[in-house]
Amino acid sequence: MIKNIVKRDGRVVLYDESKIQKAISKALAASGEGDDASAKQLADSVQAKLTAECGENPPKIEQIQDAVEQGLMRAGFDNAAKKYILYRANRTRIREANTSLMKSIDEITNVDARLSDMKRDNANIDGNTAMGSMLQIGCAGAKAYNAAYLLTPEQNKAYAEGDIHIHDFDFYALTTTCCQIDLLKLFKNGFSTGHGYLREPKSIASYAALGAIAIQSNQNDQHGGQGVPNFDYSMAEGVAKSFASIYARKLKEGLEDALESDDEKALATLAIEKASQATGNAPRLEIDADEFDAAVIRTIYEDGRMDNAHAAHLVQTVRKRATQQTDRETFQAMEGFVHNLNTMHSRAGAQTPFSSINYGTDTTPEGRMAIKNILLATDAGLGHGETAIFPIHIFKVKEGVNYNPGDPNYDLFELSCRVSAKRLFPNYVFLDSPFNLQYYKAGHPETEVATMGCRTRVMANTAYPDSEIAYGRGNLSFTSINLPRLAIEAKGDENLFYKKLDAMLELVARQLLDRFEIQATKHVYNYPFLMGQGVWIDSDNLGPNDELREVLKHGSLSIGFIGLAETLTALYGHHHGESEEMEQKGLEIVKHMRDFTDAESKRTGLNYGLLATPAEGLSGRFIRMDKKRYGEIAGVTDKDYYTNSFHIPVWYGISAYDKIHKEAPFHALTNAGHISYVELDGDTANNIEAFESVVRCMHDAGVGYGSINHPVDRDPVCGYVGVIGEVCPRCGRHEGEEIPFEKIEELRKLYPEMTSFCGCE
Template identity: 50%
Template sequence: METITILKRDNQKATFNGEKIAVAIKKGFDSLESDKYTGDDANHVYNAVLEQIQEISKTEEYISIEHIQDLIEKELLRQNYIEVYESFSSYRNRRNESRKIFIAKQHKFLKAIEKLNQKEAIDADEKRENANVDGNSPMGMMLQFGSTVSKEFAKAYQMSEDYYEAHDSGQIHIHDMDFLPMGTTTCNQINLEQLFEHGFSTGHGHLRKPQDIMSYAALAAIAIQSNQNDQHGGQSIPAFDYYMAPGVLLTFKKQFKQRVYDFLEISNLLDTVDINAIIKHIDKVESLTLDLQEFSKFSDDAHTLKIIEKAYDKAVRVTDRITFQAMEAFIHNLNTMHSRAGAQVPFSSINFGTDVSPEGRMVVENYLKALDKGLGKGETPIFPISIFKVKEGVNYFPEDVNYDLFKLAIKVSAKRLFPNFSFIDSSYNKQYYKEGRYETEITYMGCRTRVMSDIFAPGEEVVTGRGNLSFTSINLVRLGIKHGILTNETPDFEGFYEELEHLMELVKFQLIERYKVQCSKSVSNFKFLLGQGVWMDSKSLKPKDNLHKVLKHGSLAFGFIGLAECLKALTGKHHGESAESQKIGLEIVGFMRDLADRYTEEEQLNFSLIATPAEGLSGRFVAIDRSIFGSIPEVTDRHYYTNSFHVPVYYDISIKDKIALEAPYHELTNGGHITYVELDGDTTQNLEAFEEVVRLMHDYEIGYGAINHPVDRDPSCGYTGIINETCPSCGRHEDEGDYGFERIRRITGYLVGTLDRFNDAKRSEEHDRVKHDL
């Protein structure tokens, strides 16, 4: 096709981009929210309009945007899409009017925004008044309106036109664009030890250093919630067991001292011992495991020593019970504490499993027991995402100290879908591990994010106080369609990689542009994340410092989606079907990783490659591509693209083969990754098979993995397990009573549940919708 010149509304000339026209037409169809129209309808209109534009270009020097929109309206009428025409025309008129108003007021608007950005957050107390409202309330709706306006502001004033056009046309997806003007970062690994050492402030007042496990757990939840309001992504605790262990020891000391005093008093032996010396001795205890013979120096009376031993046993049991209550409260808090003006509970994750101290082990055991118990009526907790860190010599082998906790984690995951499992011994994770330094143990955030390498601290990388700054995903499928066997006799790999590198360059500069917005903010904008020293080195910041000096430790990530459909379009087979396609898939992802590494050196920023969590993106890209290229079997004919590098869920493959195929991509995607395995039936009845899958992940060097299986619940009797049409516990049918059965499934790492009743067809459709994001 010959080059076509477009005359834009500001009289600037540009090269014609058919993808933009296809997107505009698709939006017209989408605006009706009707099931009777498909991407093929939009594609028919697009092809007809494209032919007319090509014909006009033969005789005209250029064609205006307004002329093209006239052609679209006429074609919609010609093809009898009356409703779509009316919607498209109405929207066009509204946009023309709003442009006039917007241009007239933009100077005043910018001045107001500038003034707002300069205003100290402390002056905005009124924003805190409705912090505990429900997500479906007017406040939740208000945030949705704000999100829409914020995106448009970012496009108009803070982004290069090339970036948002690439986003709107479906070449790339800029995640969390609505938060760009605020300069927020995505996620962070919170160092609770540092926060707890001197206490911290949430903006309303200072919280003292916690003195028992209940306070430790409560402040941990508060820290997560406070941090959520300073970020647009997730909050993670990288070493939950290590951080909570001191709280267990403090609780034990309190209980031991009280029990010794009480038991001696009851036995009328207080006057026979130096009780103050005993209490001082207990204050110096450094572990729950201690030599009770040490107390013989305070008394040589066997009866007195027996009473102290009895007090010790009681203190340990009471501490264990209190620790369970603390863990239960922690889980309940994270599923009920709302942040972001009440719009959602915090996106939270915790990593644990490697602390071998008695206190750390008590934390993990009781956390897993509380997770197994569920919420108040037995519901499966949605948060936090629990991640058990697997390590040889710590919990992997039967002779390891924490092997019993590994077995318990398997049992609970088989029932509650959590914990997931991360593998410290995978070579690309183990290279950073330093014995005795838990801050060097690989940890994950949310559904997959991983932040480890740091160009500013080579050889001394840690996970604490760091996170991802922002990420943008590339639509691999469109490149596969344009350069594959669908449009060429043989795959045009040269053209494919040339365009992929062009998009990588585009995204690199877009990420840097956003990074500059983030760095232009100040400590006052993030009074918890930076003001309380949660982000690495942020305690050194002065009020007017550029944030580059601390944010440089974070990562800027390139994401991708639809490798399977990309390979299908390129070669005719995806990586599950062909060893040659697997080789090409690894070359594509390796090419992206090599570029990210090169950019890291060139730009002196931590660029990384992440296997994108799809969320709504898997459906967004395919809808746009179908409008442009039509319905292509096994490429654009479904409602989704396969998430990241996963083997398609509809492809029949063994668990072992799936793990083996996906494992090599984990090493390449240093910004984050996950492999899911789907199991049918009640996994609690076959824990050996469940454990075998986890061990396969370990052996094939998976970095982060999870096992998905059905989790159903009858809200009437509280039964949790597999439910078909009738509850195995009370015999209630799904159509009986006020509620249907609750069905929990995992989507992109997060759990979702529904109480809606489905017929068989809809249930199958829902299952497919859930599985595609896995």
Template identity: 45%
Template sequence: MRKRDGRVVAFEQARIVEAIAKAAAAVGEADRTPSADLATAVARALTAAALGQIPDVETIQDVVEHTLITHGHARVAKAYILYRDRRTRMREARAELMDSVERILAEANRENANVGNSPSAKMLQIASAASRQFYLARLIPDDLAQAHRSGDIHIHDLDFYGKTLTCVQIPLGRLLAHGFDTGHGYIRPPRRIASAAAQAAIMLQSSQNDMHGGQSFACFDRDLAPLADGASEFEIYQAMEALIYNLNSMHSRAGAQVPFSSLNLGCDTSPRGRLVTRCLLDAYERGLGRGEMPIFPNIIFRLKKGVNFDPQDPNYDLFQRAMQVAARRMNPTFAFMDAPFNRPYGEEVAYMGCRSRVIANRHGPAISSGRGNLSFTTLNLPRIAIKARGQLPQFLSGLEAMMNLAARQLHHRFEVQARLKARDMPFLMGQGLYLDSEQLKPEDPIAPVIRHGTLAIGFIGLAEALTCLTGAHHGQEPDAQRLGLEIVRRMRQLVDGFAETYDLNYTLLATPAEGLAGR
């Protein structure tokens, strides 16, 4: 027989016996005698059909299937076909992995702005490629894996599917007040603003190494204000400048990345809280050592009437300063605390730089600090519209089907994550960063804690989908605008239903699609 690599080797009938026996055992047939008889029939059929040619592996397997069916073993034949298909997919996955490794070594591909092309970055990309192939081939149910491969959905951070969670709002104030342990020794509470800023960078770095997504402080100005007492404005400015330098130079995350960091601020009206905000904005506008644009941190400036929105508000000057900095540096971004969906929570709502918003909670207090997004998966709206041939009823039907599939995939991922133990995330869970995680022992599963997190369904390409459905996008025609809003409302309704069905915090977001738009 001829093997797949082209080598010619002796045909071993015993291997056919073993393959048929395994297929029979899979359907509950333990007697191996028929397997030997069927293998003999396979050998005879191959000899009769060979006509002087050397049969290859695929030919032999075709004959095995045909023999099983013609001899009345349809159930065994089905099990054999499924086994053969699984082996084929495993071989294809190995081949795809080798192709991916070859591309990584040959190209300088920067999917994220903070991933370089260093040796450790290439090692990260190779490990990520291997992880993705493993999860698609071995862990994720076939229909969900195929939906990702085909582009119907996109499972974000697939390489971390069963390893960790996405992001968290770190409780900065508590860690500064009580100290923390990074695994190599205890760090006591700081007494000076410079030490506090340095520790804030260490917290972001340490938590980042336990997770694959963003790290954020929900109330940066309020939590740092007590440490600014007694410090001069120059000392506070230098502490903020050092923090920005650290967050753009600590290449400690996997692949020599810097932490994906975000700071929420703007609503602390105390003199020291205001000074922390102003000094951070001033340092950010100045940039790095030669004026370079800082990639991090993402700064989210909260806006609220009575605090900083109107000219008579105490922090209105900080809002004006934030807009000046944004005009030059495209950062901060602005979050409106008086928006209808934020107003019930006062100043509590915090965001990530990637636009994740975590607040409502089915299993505990509606707060941002100590919580984050667990995972998210994106729907390809233009693909759904194209498959519906531009027909709205078919589009809505396809949309609902994909939404249900995405919800099921996120629930599967949640169940995989829930089996992780607290010791798998020693800083995040071991130091009590995640809400209620201080109750966990190292060997405890994290399931009861991560119920506080969110599972997000994202969407991409609404404008293109509207163009496919109506001939215009939402910025061109009022009818397209109305339909776009209706589509988003329908997705929101479905997501609310998933939250009830699975009793988890399902959410909807417009996907920040850096590496997805080109799929």
């Protein structure tokens, strides 16, 4: 007779036969077999079996469950037995998830982020802070829940074992990745952040401030990076408003000075009103300047207190000073914007907003002033001259607009190269590459390809072919395939590799669709800013309780890949940097995946796309598992990371020209996002002509998105920014070494623009 049983945690509790009977009843009911009587009978037989096996010793839970399983099968309830086994397996999965969850929380709570790789999965989150840790605990909990309840066993296995990586898995059931925010639309008539209502801005300073707030607010509704696709066009409106009001103020003050009068508001207002009627415009920088100013002069002359020559001189001065002041205010606004994005918090204070701004094609004087000043503010750096980490700047390169000498914004393209050579930003998006040019309509900036986050690009629109634009759209979710593993397992058999690849593509496409179903049933009220304020395209037509399914179809579902170089090496012995033949083999593989996503789009009416996966957390995850599974394979698993997407391996010696030409064809295939890097040494990067030649090479080769890496070091003690080897070229100290105070005094004289040295004064 059994009196006690041993639970999993070792506790001994009283034996209760009714519990066994209940479990059996449930399994029978689930399969539609047997009845309560048979359940009672089976429970008795289980007890008899356990008594025979254990005698006086209390049986363990696992033993009891084994006995139930066998009992069901022996009695011929095969389907009930299956249900019971599945139930057991699922409980085990959840239990294991709970245990590993507690372990994760323990690590998050107690281990220094510098020692915990898990806590540095995303370099943009400080895992040592209270809010950062709380966020990571939440992430760990969400991941455990999602794996146990939301993935199919097949998907969970593929994810857990590293066949695939579901990015931002912690947010699986909660939100979408990213969005291109059209600031102009948002600002029109003002907006609410969810914590307060903001009126339509009236100056460049408030355009810039509200721009940062919009990015911050939207970041709290999504898990990826936020983009502004039309930064120049958006800020131009603020510049225009500032200029108009400064012009009016300067005119009033100028008249008061010249006429020795206390208040000339009435005359100034009248003059501007009449001039606005004549030109159809408020006072604008440059545009209609002569006609406008002539009308202002006429009104002043007609007032009868000033002759024409004086009036003309006065208005000329007004325009000159208003232009200068607008320029100054724009610089300050852009400086404030950059500072804000590097200091303001999002997500419970754990992160600065992950932000991208795209610009370069607005050729109006106001747009040009905004572009020039955002570049100059970036060039100037932060408070101690530090290089700003955010926003990511993307300069949109376009022939006829800014690419060639004589193009209206060519000077700004040149300036962008100078700034990027010092500060690593801007990156460059190339609108002339055929896969970008196909969407481009002059005069419609919404058709200009823009990027956000690490590289996300959204243009094609299978769901709504009339909306092939960047504004208000973004990625919904992305999952990456461990390509090298498929190659390793194929053991050189190309056909087998493609067979495995097809199976994996199917699995990921299904998983993305499953997640879409979760996302589609969310409501506007779940995303008070993104959807509630109409940031996401067409969401302005929805009410707070509406479901998001239809508007979310504007977003993209992306299948990513990592390690094309290692894949080729595993399959054929070398990678695409090494031979033209391998380049073709690589293109075949990537084209195969692109064909799959195109077919999937067509079949489902959703925007499936192929992504050249950015490999941050992922760069080490797959290869660690593969090294354990397959050991060290030369050129495949012998590093600590798999190569980023289709890149030529970072360690492989190749010229910039060859690298660009080898990678460019892959840009055409990866429609959900891509980026190519060239690494320059410090001296080359400082040579602006050389720097620009690399950008031009990318443009001419048909790269979609590219950037140039070069070392940017800074010595906080003397403020030097540039390449620092062993010794700082400015103050001559080694890392960690101290320098005498006299030396600081000397530096202070040499570099009066440095406000403080060492940040410790």
